Amino acid sequence: MEFRKDKFEDFYEVGEEIGSGQFAVVKKCKHLKTNDEFAAKIIKKKRAMASRLGVKMEDIKKEIVILQEMDHENVIRIYEVFENKTHVILVLELVSGGELFDFIAEKERLSEEEASAFVKQILLGIKHMHSKRIAHLDLKPENVMLLNKNSQNIKLIDFGLSRVIKQGEFHRDMIGTPEFVAPEVINYDPLSLATDMWSIGIITYILLSGCSPFSGKDQQQTYEKICQLTYDFTSKYFENTSDLAKEFIGMLLKRDPLSRASVEECLNHAWIQPSEKKQSENRRKSVINIGNLKTFCAKKRWRQSVQIVTLCNRLSKSANLRRTANLLHDSHAANGLENPIDGVQQTTSDTMETNSD
Numbered sequence: 001m002e003f004r005k006d007k008f009e010d011f012y013e014v015g016e017e018i019g020s021g022q023f024a025v026v027k028k029c030k031h032l033k034t035n036d037e038f039a040a041k042i043i044k045k046k047r048a049m050a051s052r053l054g055v056k057m058e059d060i061k062k063e064i065v066i067l068q069e070m071d072h073e074n075v076i077r078i079y080e081v082f083e084n085k086t087h088v089i090l091v092l093e094l095v096s097g098g099e100l101f102d103f104i105a106e107k108e109r110l111s112e113e114e115a116s117a118f119v120k121q122i123l124l125g126i127k128h129m130h131s132k133r134i135a136h137l138d139l140k141p142e143n144v145m146l147l148n149k150n151s152q153n154i155k156l157i158d159f160g161l162s163r164v165i166k167q168g169e170f171h172r173d174m175i176g177t178p179e180f181v182a183p184e185v186i187n188y189d190p191l192s193l194a195t196d197m198w199s200i201g202i203i204t205y206i207l208l209s210g211c212s213p214f215s216g217k218d219q220q221q222t223y224e225k226i227c228q229l230t231y232d233f234t235s236k237y238f239e240n241t242s243d244l245a246k247e248f249i250g251m252l253l254k255r256d257p258l259s260r261a262s263v264e265e266c267l268n269h270a271w272i273q274p275s276e277k278k279q280s281e282n283r284r285k286s287v288i289n290i291g292n293l294k295t296f297c298a299k300k301r302w303r304q305s306v307q308i309v310t311l312c313n314r315l316s317k318s319a320n321l322r323r324t325a326n327l328l329h330d331s332h333a334a335n336g337l338e339n340p341i342d343g344v345q346q347t348t349s350d351t352m353e354t355n356s357d
């Protein structure tokens with residue numbers, strides 16, 4: 001895909017911010033000629049090797065190549081790419097229904113039949129990716145969105161960590177939310193398509209109960225619980241859950257990636273595709289723990305706002321550091337000395353650039 005060097009604003013009207021990630025801001029935009037609406041994911045480029053800010057061009061390109069490969073109704077589409085000195089802008093299909101979990105948490109009741117229809121759409125999107133040997137590797141509630149509130153059409157987003165899987169080749173640094181990572185990520189073992197299947201197990205577990213299977217009192221305990229596979233279906237949270245749903249989750253939360261169910265096996269499981277009348281009836285009668293899911297979503301929003309505050313604090317600390325560095329630099333220069341903190345200036349100048357962008 002060609003990276004257009006034109007000025008983005010000459011072709012699109014840029015609207016409100018609709019989301020943000022570590023180094024990306026997502027804004028609504030409208031094509032000036034057609035009036036069609038899109039989402040512009042504006043990614044900050046990493047300018048210097050030592051900089052902790054921004055994304056390496058190589059990684060931005062990987063995300064774009066993977067997005068281009070995708071052609072499925074449950075996966076976000078990419079239309080074009082713009083590039084300037086500081087940013088790369090991806091023009092994406094606009095998803096306006098918000099996160100799936102938030103949508104469900106607004107409801108009064110959701111049967112397992114309805115819940116499994118959502119999980120089926122996640123599976124279909126992942127089946128498309130896996131058929132091209134691409135693993136998403138960052139499946140979590142935040143990355144499962146709805147096209148709009150009426151259609152109930154699921155869209156998987158955020159392919160920043162996605163990779164083409166070549167047998168036993170790829171390891172990932174331990175990044176992301178601890179409670180969602182698979183045992184192989186913690187153990188620094190090779191990642192595979194099965195890593196996504198673990199995440200689908202976690203998503204389904206939370207969707208049905210509103211609680212996270214391995215959440216510990218701190219990160220260390222969470223990792224221990226994941227590696228020891230310490231989880232259960234506490235009756236308090238799974239009071240109205242069918243055995244079929246528990247069986248489905250059990251096929252996915254397996255320590256050994258090779259023994260986890262594949263995406264096809266999941267699609268054929270009776271919780272997704274009942275073969276007997278009794279199974280269908282059970283699914284219809286069983287309900288998800290909506291009260292606890294509401295609490296889970298409220299906590300998630302709180303965690304997201306804490307992350308934003310932490311990032312702001314870090315940026316303002318860096319800005320102070322930069323001011324101190326400049327003062328020291330001036331005072332050393334005045335005394336005919338060399339600047340003692342060149343390295344510090346390198347990173348802080350990058351921070352300043354983000355602030356002014």
Ligand code: ATP
Binds near residue numbers: 022024094160
């Ligand atoms: P992270 O740092 O979490 O990996 P990121 O920088 O890769 O994130 P995304 O997760 O792709 O960025 O996008 C950030 C947020 O922007 C999403 O959580 C979502 O709320 C919103 N978003 C992303 N893509 C779209 C889209 N196509 N339509 C609407 N909102 C979107």
